[in-house]
Structures are given as structure tokens and as C-alpha cells.
Amino acid sequence: MESLTTDHNELPRVRYTRSLPTPVPPADSVIRSNLAGVRHVLLVLSGKGGVGKSTVATELALALRLAGKRVGILDVDLCGPSIPRMLRVQDSAVHQCNSGWVPVFAHQDKSISLMSIGFLLEKPDDAVVWRGPKKNALIKQFVSDVAWGDLDFLIVDTPPGTSDEHISTVEALRPHKPLAAILVTTPQAVSVADVRRELTFCKKTGLRVLGIVENMSGFVCPHCSECTNIFSKGGGEELAKHAGVPFLGSVPLDPQLSQSLEDGRDFIQEFPKSSAFPALAHIAQQILDGTPRSS
């Protein structure tokens, strides 16, 4: 695992287009204190792009919030952050306090804390054209400098793959908290093949896999109720069996889900009758059951 050794590159100065207070490099004790109130850290991972990682991260946060949990989301997709829009806080900014960066509080009652590079860009369409070392530096800052306060769950949304963002996130978080991973795939073989590789990443980095979610599994026509498996069916469940990890459920393609993510609405509260709801609620319940109440 020589590729997993720490990056000894000097921390480059992360240059934001929006002027942002540069936090004083925190001592180890401060890092501990910023994450000290966080009880569980869940990474949402997939080898494949566009399978619904950000969707699962968002809906899981909404569902856990509804169950009375304190939830935060750390978005480490630096080139393509989706969560700010999915929670309709894309125009928010990050502020500075004594213990670091104050996350953005999303949802009507400000009950979900969120940190994303989306809040640091001057213009929303600015491309973040960064190589690994700069990405790694910002992820380290996200882990050490965000004042999360007390959280039951910190959900980490990741880009696809097994590269800089993933290695850095695991390296930065692991010293502080035990980590657990949820893997998302779509049913077809092209996607399952990439998620198999992601499972190897979890094994090599010692991440506990809470289970696999099969997303975009079948589409029921709202006009005639015919079900079409647009992206095939069953591949995620099969992979879970093959790999011996829990299968958390199949989420169907649901236009009400994609629409509410476009609008940044709370799907879990507003669409309990829609086709994707039962599966998403069931996944959240299994996460609650699978993570001990006290740590």
C-alpha cells in the first residue's frame, strides 16, 4: 500500500477567489476538539460517477434529521460539488469563528450543517482546476478547521474513484474517529465493476462497509405503471452477496426525487408517498440500527 502514504508536499496556500479568512494552522488538540463532538462518520462512496452518491448523502441527512439526529455533511467533491444546490444553500458563504470555519446551516430550521467548496467560489461556474496536492490541502483544512459542534452523524460526500480525495479524506479523518462507508451503485455491470474496485479500496484502508445501495433500480411509468429497468436491475444486490456485505436496498428511478433535488426541497418530508421514499427511509433506519447509540 505504498500509494497510501501521506503526501509530504508542503501545504500549498489554497487560494480562493472569494476572500476568506485564513485560519491559523490548528494544533492537533484543536483538530480533536473540532471533531470531538461528532459521534459517527459515514463516507458515501462509489467507484462510478453519477450513481447517486450526493443524492444518497442528501436524503440520508434529511431522513436522519427527521429522526431527531444532529447531522452534518462534508462535501469533498471539489471539482463538482452538488450538495449546496441539493439543499438550496448554493448562495451561502462560510464565516469564521474562534474555533475555525462555521459551516453553512441548511434546511428551514438550520438543522443540517454543511461544508463544501461551493461556498468558497466567487462565481458558481468557476472551475476548480487543481491537482492533487491542492485538493489534499483543502480536505485537510475541511477536516481540521470546521467547527462542527455536536453531531450524531457527519456524512461525507465524495467524488467517484479511489484517488487523492479519497485517500486524503480517509487519512485525515481516521485518526479521530472510526469510519464507516456506504457504497452506492446502479444496477448495470459497468457500474458494479467500478464499485467492486471501491470495495477493494475499503478493504485496503480498513473502512467498515455498512452496506451497498442499488440506486436507479427500475422505473415505473407514471402513466401506465409499466416498470422498465432502464439501467438494468439486481447488480447491486448481487455484488453485496458476492462480497459478503449487507445490502441496504434498491432505490427506484423517481422523477419526484430528481425534481426535488433540482429545487433543493426536502423530499423525505414532502413526498412520503413517492416510489423512492420507502427504500430511502429503510436505508436510513438500517444506518440508525447499525450504528451504536453511544460511542
Added chain:
Amino acid sequence: CPNQRLCAAGAAPDPAEAAELRARLRSVKHTVLVLSGKGGVGKSTFSALLARGLAARDDTQVALLDIDICGPSVPRMMGLEGEQVHQSGSGWSPVYVEENLGVMSVGFLLSSPDDAVIWRGPKKNGLIKQFLRDVDWGEVDYLIIDTPPGTSDEHLSIVQYLSAAHVDGAVIITTPQEVSLQDVRKEINFCRKVKLPIIGVVENMSGFICPKCKNESQIFPPTTGGAEKMCQNLNISLLGKVPLDPQIGKSCDKGQSFLAEVPESPATLSYRSIIQRIQEYCELQHSQEEKII
């Protein structure tokens, strides 16, 4: 800064390296990159079908290069899973689907389907350079390059290494919803920053017609006007729209050509017209360059 392109891309390749790359890429007539800021929008599917579509003409030699190092999809989509790369005197030999269609991917270098490539940027960049410098493509009319989503190491490196060669431009793939378009606009800004011409945008997964009742559903709704509006706003060509079709995923999984399997479907017709527009763009660019010389 006068060297913005190189600055953005990190260190310039040293002169000897640039000469090597130029020598190897001299035998390539057209280069097309397939890009998107968003994951899972159909970059690899499109790259595979573009390569197959161009290679449908026996007299056109096509190379398909996959630089998605952590999530290579091209081997499976081209029906080449489990194939290995062979070394010859003149470099690495691509794996051939047909005599006029060669493929290279990190997938051919892995020993098992469970092998993960857990690499940071520099190692990925090194392999991409090797792909460009050491693969013996022979004389090639089209080099099609499939990329991972984003604007990071792979993208900077491929642009940097290709600066030694002629690049026709990039085809940008998106889906209709804003969650995808917001990332795609970043990719377009990336192209502008590194002066990579944009051939045009393809809107994929654009609507689904139920096979039973023939009604259309917007599974990925174009809430901000879809690719059409974005292209208007940014003054870029929209090359076409491809609907959702369950047969596309099936053909990809089986490693078969969707274009050949379902030749009369609306998606195939749309893919064909897009491929033709790309071909025309490249040929026009080439003839204009020849005039200048």
C-alpha cells in the same frame, strides 16, 4: 501571464519529452476529447460509440484511449474485458476490436476485476504520459479520448501532453438537469482556460419514452432549460440530444455496439447524426489548417 496554459498545467514537459510525444502523435490526424464535469452522464458510452461509428468505415483508422484510471469502463463497453496489453519492439500494442479500431485502457493492465488503482495524481499522470508516448497506434485518423469527470490531474495532464500535437477539440457530455449542468459549465470554463476548442455539447438521457404507453417522462428534468439553454447562453453548439434507452446499458454491459444492435432506434439515429457532425467539424478544421500551411 503569457504562459498561462502551461502554468495552469503545472510543469511543462521537458524538451526531450515533448519531442518524443510529438514524434509519436505525428501519426495521429484528429484528436477528440470527451469531457464532462459530471459523473455518469455517458462519457464512456459516447466515446465507445463515437469510436465504433467512425470505424464503421473500413478506410478510417480509429484509436480509443481511456484515461479514466480509477474507473475504466471502456474495456467492458468494447467487449475487451480480461484482455492484456502486449509489448512490442515499437511500444505497447493496443488491443484491437477490429483491424481499424484499437483500444488502450488501464483496465488491460489489471490482473483481477477486484484490483483497485489507489493512486494519487502523479502516478495517474505518469501512466497517461506513458499511454501517449509508448502506445504504438500506427497511422491513425481519429484518436478519441475518454476521461473521468472533473477538472483535475487527468484533465490537466492530457491537455498538457497533447500540447505537442494537434487537438481538434472537446465534446462535452451532459444530462438535462441543473445538478449536471452546474458541473458542466465548470468544465466549459476549464476548456476556455486551457484554450481547448469545444466542438459542441451532447445532451444525453434526455427524456424517456415508455415502451408500453409511449408517453414521455422527464426522469432528469431540464429545470433550467437543459443543454439547449446553456449552449445558447454560452454560445456553444448543441450537437444533439440522445434519449434514455434501456438497450444502451444492455449493449454496454455485453460489450456490443448499440448502433449495430438497434440500428433504427431514435437514440441510434441521434448518435449517428452527432457523430457525423463531429466528423465534419474535424475535416473542416483540417482542411482550413492545410490552407494556412
